[in-house]
Amino acid sequence: MAAGKPRVLVVDDEPHERQGLSELIAAWGYAVEGAADGAQALEKLAAAPAHVVITDIRMPRMDGLQLLARIRQTLGDLPVLVLTGQGSKEAVVECLRLRANDYIEKPIRGGELKQRLADLVSEALRAAAPAEAGGGREREDADAEEWEFAGESKAVQEIRALIQQVAPTTASVLITGESGTGKEVVARRIHQLSPRRERTFLAVNCSAIPESLMESELFGHEKGAFTGAVERRAGCFELAENGTLLLDEIGEMPLPTQAKLLRVLEDRRLRRLGSKAEMPVNVRVLAATNKDPAKAVASGQLRGDLYYRLNVFHLHLPPLREHLEDLELLCTTWLRRLNRRHGRQVLGISPALLAAFRRHLWPGNVRELRNALERAVIVCDGPMLEPRHLAPDFGRARPVYEDDAHSVRVPVGTTVAEAERLLILKTLAGENNNKTRAAERLGISLKTLQNKLKEYGAASRAAEAEVRE
């Protein structure tokens, strides 16, 4: 790309469209480069950064939304403008959710694109200029807040206390928990509270990297180390030097790579693929998995010695259904963040929606909650989020728990504590919130029932409110 002009990357798999669009944009005085899909776009961005990316959605290999997600993960705020199909509301919601800066519905009108592009480029140039007092700070704070592990339940408070303890050390930490419970949040928080906070935090998802590339991805390679290694490349360890490296989905790492990783962790030295020289490594390693690591060891998927090496410190994050008393707080926390992110002013969540949320079992945990709220915030047309702002299939995707007024269905996989909670709350509801009668039917003393309800905290108060509704 020519130097001096603002650089724009156009990503579209249709060669004619890509070329037509590129020529149009070049005529407006930009340096334009094209890519045929998301994967190629990432390669091009790695080779030469752009000021703005314009991407189509539907493409082979990596589509526009996946590209957008990857850009947000690795390149932060790089402005992205998405071209959406006509009338595709879901795509618009999705790209705003993934924090696209802007979108334009196809067919594209030149004047509109020219204006939006100019806005994004000037935004990019402003962001690249040295931060003025105050300006950059706010963004940093907003980002910092994103990695706060919110919740007031006992379980969450305990985890926060453990994070505080372990963060300042260089100990490895193994973070486990179901998908969406906040493992990455916790990892970033540990980094933030550590002396390495000014250095790189890098997360590699072991399940997203093809097996054949895993070692070069982690340890880097020399030119000619294998077919396709046309250039010398630094691996994740080198990129995270002096910082923190999160090995996500560690259970998906091939066994030979696990052996190499263990050696690197023990020796604190590594060798790029195809190199003879070793170099010292100073990286704090965190690992995460949504599988039970002890079981993965038992089944031979995870090396026992690596497990013990990573498990110096273990943080297990509970599923949301086991700390529903945090639901309301998580909702308000996310509502505040999402209002800011999308420039909205939604005031709150209606009691009907909160009640629906309380009945839901959240198989996708806090991520599912955040996604549901984000969609609702985007489509919300009034002061409060209502059930009608949820996606039509909300709660239907995985009916873990179907019920009617007189029964509780408890799928295998539910914990005993959770089953008990469901039964108690349902019985109480069936008895119009009369605790004496409910205790009788449950075959427990009134005192026990009261204690249980106290234990459920806010969750049970909500259930009571629901009964009265």
Ligand SMILES: Nc1ncnc2c1ncn2[C@@H]1O[C@H](COP(=O)(O)OP(=O)(O)OP(=O)(O)O)[C@@H](O)[C@H]1O
């Ligand atoms: N306690 C929490 N407070 C606030 N936000 C949270 C919390 N836990 C999770 N989240 C949010 O939920 C989403 C998913 O979190 P995260 O990516 O850390 O999950 P994960 O455990 O790594 O999931 P996976 O196993 O699928 O990778 C993020 O948007 C995160 O900010």
Ligand SMILES: [Mg+2]
């Ligand atoms: Mg994760």
